[in-house]
Amino acid sequence: GVTTYLELGPDGVLSAMAQECLTAEDAAFAPVLRSSRPEAETVTTALAHAHTRGIAVDWQAYFAGTGARLADVPTYAFQQERYWIDVPVSQVGDVRSAGLGRAEHPLLGAAVELPDSEGLLFTGRLSLDSHPWLADHAVSGAVLLPGTAFVELALHAGQRAGTELLEELTLEAPLVLPERGALQL
Structure with a gap:
């Protein structure tokens, strides 16, 4: 032992x-x-x-014999109160200042029209801090984005592009979220 x-x-x-x-x-x-x-x-x-x-x-x-003595250590000034503002990750920064538009979806942060086509690009940031409910979708200790979230993302993108029908969606691999930090979509 x-x-x-x-x-x-x-x-x-x-x-x-x-x-x-x-x-x-x-x-x-x-x-x-x-x-x-x-x-x-x-x-x-x-x-x-x-x-x-x-x-x-x-x-x-x-x-003993060195002259060393105990000394009071100063306490932390904000020990009893919290002064930090809790801002959801999705509200940090203004996507329009980067030339992006609002994605209007809880899992996506921004949208932009592609310049050479009629396509759209959606981006987002997923983490257990910004979307704590994702922790309920753990398989063998790994947090996975549920399949229904992929369907919801595809339907939202299709609706924004003018196509509101999703006939089939095949997932080749699970999307594993990191334990710390965030995943860029």
Whole structure:
């Protein structure tokens, strides 16, 4: 059950090799001495690393005789109140300033007529932050855009292009949304 190791040798050679030997993913190694760094820095770093992994370190004993003392850390000025405005991602920026028109659809952000044809281009940004309901469509841990959303997008594009009938829609691969960040459509 040991997952945190301190190397007491003259350098971090064993710590580097031990990482290749153990299969536990949460194992951590901290060399107490490093040939290229001051001893006080490396031993403090190793003990701090152990402390952050839940190992009890007697800091009073470690700092005894050094003159070190506890100091109050200033608190964060806005600790009790939130001053940030929550703006939905779809409302950030004005698409018209980029030469685009409104897509008039909750999954799409902008639309533009293609200059060389009578076609339309729709763009959007999907994320779990802007569309949290998509998290309900997880399959084997991956969030997928549901097939009905593809149908809705195709019907909307067809309506804007003057064709309101969708006879068939074949999906070759699922559209997987990233866990963090957004997906550009």
